[in-house]
Amino acid sequence: MNFKVFIRNIFIVTVATLVLSACATKTTTLPSQIQGDVYTGTDTVEYLAKGVPDRVFFATNESVLTTASRDTLRKQAAWMRTNDSLSFTIEGHADERGTREYNLALGERRANVAKDYLMTYGISGNRLSVISYGKERPVNSGSNPLAWSQNRRSVTVKAN
Amino acid sequence: MKKKIVIIISFFIFFSFNSHALIEVDITRGNLNPLPVAVSPLFIDSTSENKISKELGNLNIGLEISTIIENNLKKTGLFNPLNQDAFIQKPDIAHLKPRFEDWQLIKAQALITGKVEMLENNLRVEFRLWDILAGREMLALAFTTVPNNYRRVGHIITDKVYQRLTGEQGYFDTRIIYVAEEGPKTQRIKKLAIMDQDGANTKYLTLGNELVLTPRFNPTNQMVTYLSYFRNLPRVYLLDIETGVQEVVGTFPGMTFAPRFSPDGKKIIMSFAKDGNSDIYTMNLESREVEQITDHPSIDTSPSYSPNGKLITFNSDRSGYQQIYVMRSDGSNVKRISFGTGIYGTPVWSPRGDLIAFTKLHKGKFYIGVMRIDGKGERLLTENYYQEAPSWSPNGRVLIFYRETKSGDQGEGFSATLWSIDLTGYNERKVETLTDASDPSWSSLLTK
Numbered sequence: 001m002n003f004k005v006f007i008r009n010i011f012i013v014t015v016a017t018l019v020l021s022a023c024a025t026k027t028t029t030l031p032s033q034i035q036g037d038v039y040t041g042t043d044t045v046e047y048l049a050k051g052v053p054d055r056v057f058f059a060t061n062e063s064v065l066t067t068a069s070r071d072t073l074r075k076q077a078a079w080m081r082t083n084d085s086l087s088f089t090i091e092g093h094a095d096e097r098g099t100r101e102y103n104l105a106l107g108e109r110r111a112n113v114a115k116d117y118l119m120t121y122g123i124s125g126n127r128l129s130v131i132s133y134g135k136e137r138p139v140n141s142g143s144n145p146l147a148w149s150q151n152r153r154s155v156t157v158k159a160n
Numbered sequence: 161m162k163k164k165i166v167i168i169i170s171f172f173i174f175f176s177f178n179s180h181a182l183i184e185v186d187i188t189r190g191n192l193n194p195l196p197v198a199v200s201p202l203f204i205d206s207t208s209e210n211k212i213s214k215e216l217g218n219l220n221i222g223l224e225i226s227t228i229i230e231n232n233l234k235k236t237g238l239f240n241p242l243n244q245d246a247f248i249q250k251p252d253i254a255h256l257k258p259r260f261e262d263w264q265l266i267k268a269q270a271l272i273t274g275k276v277e278m279l280e281n282n283l284r285v286e287f288r289l290w291d292i293l294a295g296r297e298m299l300a301l302a303f304t305t306v307p308n309n310y311r312r313v314g315h316i317i318t319d320k321v322y323q324r325l326t327g328e329q330g331y332f333d334t335r336i337i338y339v340a341e342e343g344p345k346t347q348r349i350k351k352l353a354i355m356d357q358d359g360a361n362t363k364y365l366t367l368g369n370e371l372v373l374t375p376r377f378n379p380t381n382q383m384v385t386y387l388s389y390f391r392n393l394p395r396v397y398l399l400d401i402e403t404g405v406q407e408v409v410g411t412f413p414g415m416t417f418a419p420r421f422s423p424d425g426k427k428i429i430m431s432f433a434k435d436g437n438s439d440i441y442t443m444n445l446e447s448r449e450v451e452q453i454t455d456h457p458s459i460d461t462s463p464s465y466s467p468n469g470k471l472i473t474f475n476s477d478r479s480g481y482q483q484i485y486v487m488r489s490d491g492s493n494v495k496r497i498s499f500g501t502g503i504y505g506t507p508v509w510s511p512r513g514d515l516i517a518f519t520k521l522h523k524g525k526f527y528i529g530v531m532r533i534d535g536k537g538e539r540l541l542t543e544n545y546y547q548e549a550p551s552w553s554p555n556g557r558v559l560i561f562y563r564e565t566k567s568g569d570q571g572e573g574f575s576a577t578l579w580s581i582d583l584t585g586y587n588e589r590k591v592e593t594l595t596d597a598s599d600p601s602w603s604s605l606l607t608k
Contacts, residue, residue, distance in 0.1 A: 104387075
């Protein structure tokens with residue numbers, strides 16, 4: 001074994017260790033990322049502006065907003081009020097563990113729950129349209145509880 | 161699509177004898193003793209063979225048709241087609257008059273023989289079904305059609321044989337419309353696809369530019385209704401298969417989905433989602449009149465008519481979870497019929513009228529099952545990690561549905577495939593498709 005190969009192997013071992021330890025970390029933190037069946041982490045979250053998350057998460061089969069979700073939507077509403085030329089589409093999504101047609105309806109229900117909440121904080125319904133993707137556009141393609149919790153979501157996106 | 165198949169039943173008698181038929185296939189039980197049947201390659205004379213080669217290329221059409229019949233019969237689980245290598249008698253002589261002892265020797269109980277000819281530019285195919293033990297002809301028919309239709313001839317012969325031996329209509333001269341899928345789970349590309357029941361002749365009806373879901377045939381199999389995300393507006397569409405013309409159904413100010421035709425083909429029944437609430441509506445395709453059928457602050461979806469059009473079964477979460485309901489077609493007299501443990505979806509009425517097939521989710525497993533229309537007699541036919549959306553064969557004996565596999569953390573190992581299972585719960589089979597596939601819908605018989 002020459003020196004180059006030796007160095008390369010050391011490198012591979014190091015990378016492998018890093019990857020493995022990353023996995024281990026993820027596994028141990030998993031329970032704290034799902035509370036009461038609702039995703040509470042930030043791995044998949046994008047931001048409409050600094051400090052304004054674009055999405056909220058739901059429990060299985062549910063369309064009830066959690067305290068954290070309401071907090072996120074109030075931040076969205078505040079930001080929308082200061083950017084009143086913008087309009088938005090709220091995308092409703094479901095996880096893959098349900099029948100396709102029901103999930104389309106469920107996604108629509110989730111998007112509307114978010115829309116209604118934004119409207120109670122002063123955002124005109126004219127600026128907010130909804131679309132349901134049912135289970136057709138998951139953000140995490142895994143088949144596990146963490147992936148499903150990240151996929152049960154409604155996402156606010158700029159429409160103009 | 162509506163390739164005219166001219167069927168001329170030119171001579172012979174339908175049922176040579178009805179009394180004391182020795183062969184009978186009971187399709188109400190499982191496939192314990194499939195009937196041994198010999199399908200002799202159809203005979204073709206050399207003049208006709210040359211003519212057909214010019215039309216269809218170098219293909220042994222007699223053998224092709226007999227193979228189509230064999231595959232169809234085998235997949236029913238009710239018949240056991242015997243290996244052609246064991247056949248003693250030549251196709252032409254067998255077709256005139258089989259030597260029944262020769263066929264008994266290889267344990268055949270039924271024999272199918274036939275002859276193919278080119279008459280001018282048409283293909284003429286005749287076949288006979290023989291009862292080997294009784295030493296008698298059971299059925300004889302002839303068809304004339306364009307050469308390109310030879311696969312359909314194989315399917316029609318299977319239908320006739322199946323009907324003669326089981327007493328029930330066949331389901332072989334039919335097509336499946338489905339959603340062809342490719343690409344990663346997060347950006348799945350979906351196209352409408354149509355194929356023969358046996359997987360041949362796949363054609364794509366959309367290009368994959370927009371998401372399409374849940375296609376269903378009209379009763380004459382010329383139109384399809386489905387959900388399309390064209391211009392990011394999810395709406396129910398109507399597609400004329402022959403012309404390719406598509407139109408949106410109605411002018412709803414929101415998502416319409418879960419469409420199906422009424423049994424007379426005049427209406428489309430579907431869900432319309434407004435302000436977070438989905439109700440069931442119909443639209444008359446002639447008058448364009450829209451009618452609201454359910455009005456409830458819950459999700460009402462997946463509607464399906466009874467064959468006589470008088471009742472509708474649908475799926476609602478008004479009890480808190482998805483359950484199956486039945487109501488009159490005007491929306492009155494709503495009754496919940498599913499009361500088992502678990503949640504129930506995608507009810508679809510059997511073409512015979514007596515059963516409703518459904519998807520059930522219980523303790524993390526998905527089941528395809530059937531129940532009577534009052535909800536009694538629930539039977540689960542198959543259990544899997546994920547499966548849903550059953551569709552009935554036109555004779556109500558087989559269900560086709562789709563399955564998805566569990567994927568790894570990066571989406572690896574994911575697949576979506578079509579499967580079929582008999583109403584008996586036996587004879588589960590993968591239905592081969594060129595790509596991943598979902599949302600299958602079975603046509604009615606193309607030749608009635």
